[in-house]
Amino acid sequence: MRQWMLRITAYAEKLLADLDTIDWSDSLKEMQRNWIGKSEGAEVVFEIDGTRIRAEEEYEKVTVFTTRPDTLFGATYMVLSPEHKLVRSITTQAQRAAIEEYQKITASKSDLERTELAKEKTGVFTGSFAINPVNRERIPIWIADYVLASYGTGAIMAVPAHDTRDFEFAQKFNLPVVQVVEPPAGKDWQGFTDDGVAVNSDFISGLPTQEAKKKITKWLTDRKLGKKTINYKLRDWLFSRQRYWGEPFPIIWKKDAAGNLYHEALPESSLPLLPPTLEDYKPTADGQPPLARATDWLHLPDGSLRETNTMPQWAGSCWYYLRYLDARNTGAFVGKDVEAYWMGKSEVTKPGVDLYVGGTEHAVLHLLYARFWHKVLFDLGQVSTAEPFYKLVNQGLILGEDGQKMSKSRGNVVNPDDILVEYGADAFRLYEMFMGPLQDSKPWNTKGVEGVYRFLGRVWRLFVDETSETEFEQAETTATDKANVKLLALIALNASIKDVPASPGQLKPLHTCIKKVTEDLDAMRFNTAISAMMVFISEAMKWEIQPVSVLATFLQLLQPFAPHLAEELWSKLQALQAGAPATSLPYTAWPKYDAALLVEAVIEIPVQVNGKLRDVIKVAITATAAELEALALKNENVQPYLAGKTVKKVIVLPKKLVNIVAV
Template sequence: VIEGGNTDEAAFTGDGPHFNSGFLDGMGKDEAIKAAIDWLTEHKAGHEKVNYRLRDWIFSRQRYWGEPIPVIHWEDGETTLVPEDELPLRLPKAKDIQTSGGKESPLANLDDWVNVVDENGRKGKRETNTMPQWAGSSWYWLRYMDPHNDKAIASPEKLKYWSPVDLYVGGAEHAVLHLLYARFWHKFLYDLGVVPTKEPFQKLVNQGMILGTNHEKMSKSKGNVINPDDIVDEYGADTLRVYEMFMGPIDAAKPWSTEGIHGAYHWLDRVWRLLIDDNNHLRDRVTTINDGKLDKIYNQTVKIVSDDFSHMRFNVGISQMMVFVNDAYKADSLPIDYMEGFVKLLSPVAPHIAEELWSLLGHDETITYEAWPTYDASKLVENTVQMVVQVNGKVRSHIEIDRDAAQDQVEKAAKQDENVEKYLEGKTIRKVIVIPNKIVNIVVG
């Protein structure tokens, strides 16, 4: 038993001195574990053992597609590797892929490829099993770092520059086995001195599945499969992309909703009509004049979307962009620099529409390489505030005034408000109490 914590509320899982534990009393957790193992060993009641959860990996498949295993089995019983100068060993081209009817791979039927003879006339057969799909996916990111190198996986310089991968995004169904195999291969390559880092990825994010409308995993047998090509044909790729990003947290399983895809389509249509008229021209409201009405919401949007996207909270970021569009529709003018910044924010989730809007905003070059927008912290708050005006403690009106207005300006505005004047008429003002940016209380008698 370990001492510590309030066990009336929850089990204590930390470290601390043992008590009521015999010869382990007073020891911390690590010390007690070692002492217990030593005692078991000394009394021949047990011994230390490390249990690995890595199961045997069946590294062969009886099918045509997959990397051929570069092994040759000779008629005299010897098994050798394919010479290095003959690598990579590629799948043979075949018009008719037939299974053998037994336990062998379809490659076993391709005699011209299977049967080989060495320089001494010795006959042999190639290994006809192929590698599993995990083989390539266990190291492919290394090849991306130097894809045209025909001498090595990648040059040491490029491996050092790019490794480890900053962010790896993969499906939730691969969260265990694929990660385990990828790390196994990478650590093996590290032990050989091929790669410079012990770990392949700095951060791993597993996105959740998109379920059927019945909240079950999509499958043909259940008849709930949504074909993305059909969605693209009907609504466009940007609509599908926005909807998937807006469905919910990236790591959550989410049910498909036809209403949701309609909503994404109509929102993108609103974005387009905000800036572009029926003649496919930029609206006159888009101007170089900035009346300041959108200062706060634009800078808030840049700040919030930048933060949310960097933390992969795409649904929250898109929600903020929707707020901006709503406010922009209410504005008399749309400052062109704000509209350009908004289109940049839109680009990652709706790249095709964003590219079109960028062009119509007067740019010849692609938006892809444009700098991400920045926000002005001084404009994250309104320049004006609503203040409550009281007379003898009772609310009589509200006034809008500059946030940094001097006290005498605030008092003057409050006294001249038409809803307040009638309560001051014929009375003597004894005192005016001002709580900056909140309340004005006029005391009369």
């Protein structure tokens, strides 16, 4: 079957290097690094003994990949993957049956079986020998399924003394183990896989691992027996599917004069290419993808044929954030100006998507694929930035009430719809933000929703007159038209809310709250921002008169957390404020706090003796270090702890604390 691949491996290096330029969590970056799996090493060419008849002929050769070329002198055998193309030609007559049997067994195993049954090493000797290029030693060539055809060259040199897998294999099949690395004192050289010093290795003996690698790689390169190589675990991306639902490829197939097929991209003028309407979405009888059923669509007037594979689901998720910027643009996938405005860097916007919040389940696939597409578009000059998502936050998983992952089988699923009906969207939203840090996984607790629901109730009662609410409720029960919005007009504000200037004692808690909420929003610490608002409300409930200006500012702070409630109360407040323009909350300027209002005249200073708290004293904020020290030393709760001791030192931090060191 002919399939399409995207050459993501060509971007492996950029995808890896640019991780350093983006603000993602370490764990996420690490997952991508592991997925890309860069490893530096060398390819080494081994000749196969007995594969030439005359001296002037070349031997058959096998190339292996190793990250430890410095251990080449310790290679005591070689392993090819069972699928390696040379296996057939080098297998001797005596070994042929055993080899073919082993290949058959391997082929019948799934990838999963091959790795899960990995405890015990298996393999078969081919009967042939390779020649170690550094010392001309003959080493046996085996095949074994612990060597993967898809990685490196599909062949390895085995150094059992310094590789765990090779060591296990050598033990099982009684192959020789030769030490070529001297570990640090106290460690056994057998199975030692870290860096050490080369031994028994001719011209690299005595060199530390890193230098030994360089020297032997150069030696091999000079003699054309090998070269420095970088390998990636990242594979090219199989990008076609044989089903209907997916974007069709804008590709057509033609025949040249000799009758050979070749393909061409559709011109930009015939984009976007839409899928044809089909009655039947199944593949054709002869195994063609469903699109082949649309004969009118399939055949172009000039005799060429359309590609019938479709793209996988990933295709859309790789660029949707760009299309969203300019979704109605019929001339391009996104307008250049629009793209530059939203994705480019400016004084107000960060480069790329400002903030991307998503779950870890996308850590390697979606997030790597999207970065790849974006980089291709960037190299084509179609987008302004090299990365799509400079700042990314993984929200934590909400677990069931039992602390387990929610799942139907466990029966611990909480349906948001039920919560919305019971407590409303504001309470639901507020609770999710209040539960704890955004990035953490944490268990759901419906009682906790009641807590924030009660807080919203307190906010409501701070603003709304109770008797008017009762009237509203009665009117609502008797009303014939339940949806009558005018009934809401019955709800009146508390008489204690007045358009009067705020006192310093009222401004201080307000500005404390503005500061905390502002800072916490920036750092996405929603839980502590909400806590600050709870503290403010408890305070404001104690006041006899609530100035409109103070409550209005509070609503601005509440708006991002509980938008519906805040907007409703805001509209009521505006009626009280003479000449206030009728604006909607999200369009008002975010409040600023006045640091001067937060300063305390008298503060509490903890007094410690040898680091232990003994008293707290109240002092003027202006108290000097000398005054604090004097006050602390003569403090009656402190005195007993100084009795019979000498004061060695007194640590005084004005506005902070006093610590007396006494021995």
